[in-house]
Amino acid sequence: MSKGRAVAVISIYDMTKSMKIEQMQSDFVANASHELRTPLSIISGFIETLQTSAKNDAKARDKFLSIMREQTDYMASLIENLLSLSKIELKQDEKPDEIVDVLEIAEEAADALSQKAAERKIKIRIDFEDNVPEIIADRGQIKQLIQNLTDNAVKYGVSQSDVTIAISKSTNIPNSKSHKTANGEAVAIAINNKGAKISTDNLTRLTERFYRMQEHKNLNIKGTGLGLSIAKQIILRHRGNLTVTSTSYNGTTFTVYLPISQEDKS
Ligand SMILES: Nc1ncnc2c1ncn2[C@@H]1O[C@H](COP(=O)(O)OP(=O)(O)OP(=O)(O)O)[C@@H](O)[C@H]1O
Ligand SMILES: [Mg+2]
Numbered sequence: 001m002s003k004g005r006a007v008a009v010i011s012i013y014d015m016t017k018s019m020k021i022e023q024m025q026s027d028f029v030a031n032a033s034h035e036l037r038t039p040l041s042i043i044s045g046f047i048e049t050l051q052t053s054a055k056n057d058a059k060a061r062d063k064f065l066s067i068m069r070e071q072t073d074y075m076a077s078l079i080e081n082l083l084s085l086s087k088i089e090l091k092q093d094e095k096p097d098e099i100v101d102v103l104e105i106a107e108e109a110a111d112a113l114s115q116k117a118a119e120r121k122i123k124i125r126i127d128f129e130d131n132v133p134e135i136i137a138d139r140g141q142i143k144q145l146i147q148n149l150t151d152n153a154v155k156y157g158v159s160q161s162d163v164t165i166a167i168s169k170s171t172n173i174p175n176s177k178s179h180k181t182a183n184g185e186a187v188a189i190a191i192n193n194k195g196a197k198i199s200t201d202n203l204t205r206l207t208e209r210f211y212r213m214q215e216h217k218n219l220n221i222k223g224t225g226l227g228l229s230i231a232k233q234i235i236l237r238h239r240g241n242l243t244v245t246s247t248s249y250n251g252t253t254f255t256v257y258l259p260i261s262q263e264d265k266s
Pocket of ligand 2: 148151152223226227228
């Protein structure tokens with residue numbers, strides 16, 4: 001009898017959990033659809049103007065076409081990020097098993113972003129300790145993780161300053177209240193940019209899907225608000241951790257901790 005009751009309790013608990021997940025999924029679909037609808041309606045509005053009042057106005061046409069281009073670029077990166085998130089979710093319970101050289105990946109990310117950095121007169125520097133070991137990880141995902149964080153540093157850092165990617169060995173991974181981190185040694189990747197201090201309120205919300213700081217929206221800096229939530233999912237899968245510190249003097253540093261091994265030492 002008491003056994004039966006226990007089973008009932010578990011199933012109600014599971015139902016609550018799955019209802020929560022369903023709610024989160026439908027919120028996500030609603031947000032994603034809303035984010036796609038906005039540029040779509042802007043484009044559609046300009047098409048109408050080009051077909052009617054601006055039909056013979058070459059100057060207006062150029063201006064409207066460049067806005068339409070901006071909006072389609074935004075839609076393309078939104079779709080790319082949504083697809084990334086869903087691919088990452090599919091792999092979430094799979095243990096990473098590739099041998100990965102973090103320094104090599106940081107160099108690839110710095111190369112890929114060098115043009116964008118040069119446009120803002122930013123230099124990307126890589127600092128690394130000698131003998132940082134390779135880690136067991138998912139290479140493609142670690143590349144995406146470092147690229148997303150470095151892209152942010154280049155985009156939100158002060159122009160004409162340096163972005164630094166510092167790679168070192170760490171004896172452990174800082175504990176997390178929300179998820180289980182691996183024990184044992186780790187590699188730490190600290191990505192720093194100069195800039196205004198981020199408020200504590202904003203800091204706690206940065207990895208939420210679609211969250212973007214108002215001041216960056218006001219400055220018309222483009223983004224989907226998904227880069228850091230992708231980074232967070234990748235770090236969770238690797239049982240690592242992410243810390244962020246921000247001061248007006250040192251700027252902002254995102255530090256990723258990734259375990260060297262995926263096997264727990266007891
Ligand atoms: N290094 C940073 N310095 C200051 N603010 C940052 C930094 N990184 C992220 N942010 C803030 O966090 C928000 C969320 O970042 P996230 O990478 O998730 O999205 P995004 O950069 O806006 O879009 P996307 O990654 O698609 O280009 C940013 O919009 C910005 O306001
Ligand atoms: Mg980003």
